[in-house]
Amino acid sequence: MVYSTFKFGIPVVLTAGALLSVSSIGLSTKANASAPECAPAAAEMMDTVKYKKDPPFRIGFANAAKGDGWLVTFFHTVEHSAQKHADKLDKFIITDANGDPTKQISDIQDLMNQDIDLLLVNPATADALDPIVGRVMRRGIPVVSAARRVKTDDNFVSFATASDTSLACHSATWLAEHLEGKGKIVLLPGKAGASPAETRLNTAKEIFAKFPDIEIIDVQYTGWSPANGKSIMSAILQRHGKDIDGVWADSGLQGSGSVEAFLNAGFKSEDVPPHTGGDLNRMYLLALEHGFPFIGVDYTPAIGGSAVDLAIDILEGKPVPKSFVVPAPIVVSEGHNTKTIKGTVALKDYAATNQPGDYIMGHGIGNDYDSKSFTANYPN
Numbered sequence: 001m002v003y004s005t006f007k008f009g010i011p012v013v014l015t016a017g018a019l020l021s022v023s024s025i026g027l028s029t030k031a032n033a034s035a036p037e038c039a040p041a042a043a044e045m046m047d048t049v050k051y052k053k054d055p056p057f058r059i060g061f062a063n064a065a066k067g068d069g070w071l072v073t074f075f076h077t078v079e080h081s082a083q084k085h086a087d088k089l090d091k092f093i094i095t096d097a098n099g100d101p102t103k104q105i106s107d108i109q110d111l112m113n114q115d116i117d118l119l120l121v122n123p124a125t126a127d128a129l130d131p132i133v134g135r136v137m138r139r140g141i142p143v144v145s146a147a148r149r150v151k152t153d154d155n156f157v158s159f160a161t162a163s164d165t166s167l168a169c170h171s172a173t174w175l176a177e178h179l180e181g182k183g184k185i186v187l188l189p190g191k192a193g194a195s196p197a198e199t200r201l202n203t204a205k206e207i208f209a210k211f212p213d214i215e216i217i218d219v220q221y222t223g224w225s226p227a228n229g230k231s232i233m234s235a236i237l238q239r240h241g242k243d244i245d246g247v248w249a250d251s252g253l254q255g256s257g258s259v260e261a262f263l264n265a266g267f268k269s270e271d272v273p274p275h276t277g278g279d280l281n282r283m284y285l286l287a288l289e290h291g292f293p294f295i296g297v298d299y300t301p302a303i304g305g306s307a308v309d310l311a312i313d314i315l316e317g318k319p320v321p322k323s324f325v326v327p328a329p330i331v332v333s334e335g336h337n338t339k340t341i342k343g344t345v346a347l348k349d350y351a352a353t354n355q356p357g358d359y360i361m362g363h364g365i366g367n368d369y370d371s372k373s374f375t376a377n378y379p380n
Contacts, residue, residue, distance in 0.1 A: 037340075038169035043321035046157055051142045052317030053117055056090035056379075059311055060111030064124040064148065065099040068224050068253060070279055072371050073360035074122070074147060074301040079376035080365050081308035086378045088312060093380060101128035108132050112139065118311050119143045122304075126151045126195040142314050146307035147299075148195045158320045160307035162328050164196045167297045168203035168250065170330055170341055171276035174295040175246050177338035178274050182213035183245030186236055188254050190224040196299065197221070200250040208248075217244070222254035226282070229257025230264075237265050246274045252283025252296060256357075259286045278331065282357030287333050288347055295341065296331040296350075300362030328362065 059082075066072045082092040093114060097104035101124040109132070111119060119136050121143060123129035134155040136143055143156040150156060175185065187204060190197035201219070208214050218236050222228040229249065237244070249255030255277025262272045269290035277283050278296035287294035303326050313320050331350045332343030352359055363369055 038166050038173065040163040040166050040323070040325045043323040043325070045319045046322055047319060048142070048157065048314045049317045051118070051157070051314050053315050055088040055315075057088055057117045057312070057315045058090045058115060059092050059118050059120060059308075059315075060108075060114065060116035061092065061094045061120040062104055062107045062111060062122070063094060063096045064104060064122045065097060067099055069358050069360050069371065070224065070251070070253060070299070070301055073363050074304045076369075076371060076374045076376070077301050077304035077363055077365060078120070078146070078308055079374075079378065081305035082378040083376040084305075085308065085312050089379050091380055092378045097124055099124060101125050104129060105132045108136065112136060112141065116141060118315055120146060120307055120311055121150075121156075122146050123148045123150050123195070125193040126198070127193070130155060142311075144307050144311045144314065147301075147303050150195075153322070157314055157322075158310045159323045160303045160310055161323060161325055162299045162303055163325045164199035164299070165203050166325075167278075167299060167328065168200040169207060170297050171250075171295050172204040172207035172248060174332070174338050174341040175248050175274060175276055176208060176211045176214055177341065178293055178336065179214065179246055181211045184215045184217045184240070184243055185246040185248060186233070186240075186244055186258075187216055187219040188222050188229060188232065188247060188249040188258060189219070190222060190250050190254070192221040197224075197250060204248055204250070222249075222257075224251055224253040226253055226257040226260075226280070229254030230261045231257075233258040233261035234265065237261060241265075242271075244273055247276070249275065249277035251299065252277035252280035256280055256283040256286055259283070259290070259292070263290070274336075278328070279360060279362075280357070281352045281355050281359040281361060284331065284347065284351035284361070285353070285357055288351045288353075291333070293336045294331075294333040294347070295336075295343075296329075296347075298328045298331075298362045300326050300328050300364070301360055302326055302362055302364035305364055 095107035130151040133150045145156040145159045149159045189201040220232045272292035274293035278298035329345040333347050
């Protein structure tokens, strides 16, 4: 059964047994719905009766990497949810590929040899992991993909996501409208080959193509690294300088580095061009401090916890959506709403001024969460 509801003006689709409260990922300010054309479509519901088992369950989690702050927080939301469901688990076995697709393939083969009931996977790349994940499904082991997905729809039962398409649609539309449909922009996507980065980039390009007077003067992958964002934008500034009218970053991880590059190059706060990018508190703090036009749309790491909830639902034989979209806030700096993109949370209310810059937003673990001291207890 599907339950549709609205929290703070944001449409949320919930399935029986996989409920996620919007407040759990940090949406605590009244908001208005915005840009319905960017909203994800309703998901197909999947019958999972054939996967139903009696608990306790043995779940394998093949993690791609913990190579940045977002991935660490995402990993912790998985562990937090495993702890929540500990009474239903025989084992929750975790492997980490350290960003190496070949190792992740080997990890998944090892997990299959441990007689797992379900595979949870955050694929290092969509293409490389597609064959092995398909093999898991053909063996009758259901797969839940989290944050990133593999290439073939039939190679997973359900995908926990925050909608890369919606994120890119909102941020690119906002930037184009803020620039009144004209100007030179730089695109800073995340990691080459990772499905979120490619989906966001392709969507953004489609949006910008609707505005013929917007010129994309450079596209550089950043690996979702603040340091890379800073060094890459510093190099671009040497070539283009004040000709840059806007910067589209698919995350504040690299977006924050871009802003710092402008400031280090001597740009005054009011001269920093409009930027996009959520997730990282540092990005929100920079926007709050310097006042440049800004939109942040988080790719909430609470996706990880939702993926574990979906896994439990599947093993209990409950219907789940093919794509479970975790809602995300739309944060626009004061006075910078555009024709179709309106902020759902005020920047001043969302920026975590009591947290460090490397704090990742929207985790849903609790206000006392600290990525450096977090621990969780679950059978492994």
